[in-house]
Amino acid sequence: MIKSAVTISLVPEARGGPFIFWDDLHEACRKASHLGFDGIEVFPPDASSISDGDLPRILEDHDLRLAAVGTGAGWVKHKFTLTDQDSAVRQKARDFIRSIIRAAGSLQAPAIIGSMQGRWGGEVSHDLATRFLADALNELAEVSRAYGVPLLFEPLNRYETNVVNRIDDGVSLVRQAASDNVKLLADLFHMNIEERDFRLAFHDGTGHIGHVHFADSNRRAVGWGHIDPRFVAYWLDEIAYEGFVSAEALPFPTPDEAAARTMQSFQSAFRSRKPQPFEGRRATDA
Ligand SMILES: [Mn+2]
Numbered sequence: 001m002i003k004s005a006v007t008i009s010l011v012p013e014a015r016g017g018p019f020i021f022w023d024d025l026h027e028a029c030r031k032a033s034h035l036g037f038d039g040i041e042v043f044p045p046d047a048s049s050i051s052d053g054d055l056p057r058i059l060e061d062h063d064l065r066l067a068a069v070g071t072g073a074g075w076v077k078h079k080f081t082l083t084d085q086d087s088a089v090r091q092k093a094r095d096f097i098r099s100i101i102r103a104a105g106s107l108q109a110p111a112i113i114g115s116m117q118g119r120w121g122g123e124v125s126h127d128l129a130t131r132f133l134a135d136a137l138n139e140l141a142e143v144s145r146a147y148g149v150p151l152l153f154e155p156l157n158r159y160e161t162n163v164v165n166r167i168d169d170g171v172s173l174v175r176q177a178a179s180d181n182v183k184l185l186a187d188l189f190h191m192n193i194e195e196r197d198f199r200l201a202f203h204d205g206t207g208h209i210g211h212v213h214f215a216d217s218n219r220r221a222v223g224w225g226h227i228d229p230r231f232v233a234y235w236l237d238e239i240a241y242e243g244f245v246s247a248e249a250l251p252f253p254t255p256d257e258a259a260a261r262t263m264q265s266f267q268s269a270f271r272s273r274k275p276q277p278f279e280g281r282r283a284t285d286a
Contacts, residue, residue, distance in 0.1 A: 002236060003038035004214075004266045005067035005246035006259055011045045013076050018189075018219050018248050019043055020258050026058055031256065033062035035263045041246045043070040045077060047099035056107060067244040068152060068185075068211055069104035071097045072115040081118025082136045083129040083163060093118075094136055098143055105147025110210065112185055113137070114154035117163045129163050134176040141179035150210045154185035157193040165194045167201040171208050183210025187248065188227055192217045198227075199235045206239045214245040214262065221249045221261040222269075229269035245270070 008028040009019035021028035025042070032040055040059075044050050050069060059066060073096075074080040080093035093116055101111045120129035137153060144151040155170045164170050170184040186202065186209050195201040202209070214232075216225025223229070236245075247262040 002233075002242060002270050003065070003067070003244045004036070004263065004270070005039040005041050005065075005244045006032050006035075006037050006262065007041045007043060007246060007248045009043040010049055011043055011073050011076060014043060014073070017043075018215060018250050020221070020247050020249055020251050020262070021255050022251065025053070025055065029058050029062045029064055031259060033064055035259055036267075037064065037259075037263065039065035039067035039244060039246075041067045041070070041244070041248070043072060044100070044103075045073045046096075047103035050100070050103035051106060059107070066104065066107045066109035067246050068110050068112050069100055070112050070114065071100045072112075075115040075118070080116065082113070082116055083118035083120060083124055083132045085123040090132060090136070094140065097136075097140055101140060101143045101147070101151065105144060105149055108147065108149060110144060110149040110152045110183075112152040112154055112211070113140075114156055114185070115160065117153075117156070117161055119162050121162070126163070130173065130176065133163065134173060134178075137173070137177040137182050138179045141177065141181040145181045150181050150183040151179075152185045152211050153182055154187060154213070155190060155194070156187070157190040159193075160190075165190075167191070167195065167205040167209075171204060174208055184208045185211040185213060187213035187215065188222075188232065189213065189215040189217065189219050189248075192227060198231070199238075202235045202239050202241075209239070209241055209243070211243050212236070212241070212245040213248040214266070215247065215249040219250050220252050221247065221258040221265070223261045223265040224252075229265045233269040
């Protein structure tokens, strides 16, 4: 069964970013649990804020799972990426991600590579950037495997990267990486910008999608843009997706209201009888 999660950022430099809860892990977990979320997704400044703190106890106290952990602080705080033209920077990016994989893996959660994919340009061609990425994914996915979790890779929209923008590009990258332990993260906000058709994109990702970012067309909580979550539930059901849908949305107008709206949308789409919006319509009709 598809599970719900909500994001918590612990990175002050990410202020203004699409995270529902901020700063206080304990208070965020209390609220997430109260609203009925199954898990949380954490955006930490470093691995030690996952591994050294009270997180395991807080999760247990509130009966929450750790859905995933972001690695984007490596970019936001240190400007590391896996496609930098400087091999020393690429190595630091791998080291940063590896440390998060280990901390998250100890709590049975996968790590996410999103903004750490960087951008190609200058001395680095698109092909070379893709090779850098595939090579890094291949190595890091094996670190993840030791914890029994996949490594999650997220296509981003064109304003955030020029390397992997769409689900089908992501599938190609996963194939190039040759590890069977890399899964894709399908983010509805990015997909709304880049994909020709949601349903076709999900079909392209069949068997490869390991996590979903649940946000509306304008990056607000689902229900406050023009994506209909009942369709999303239907499409994910079609490809037998069974992971988390995790609210990576702006804390607008307030974190509490964004969290509550997300849960209301999740319940109506994923916990009610499913509509049949495309009865008789084939994916190829789009
Ligand atoms: Mn995302």
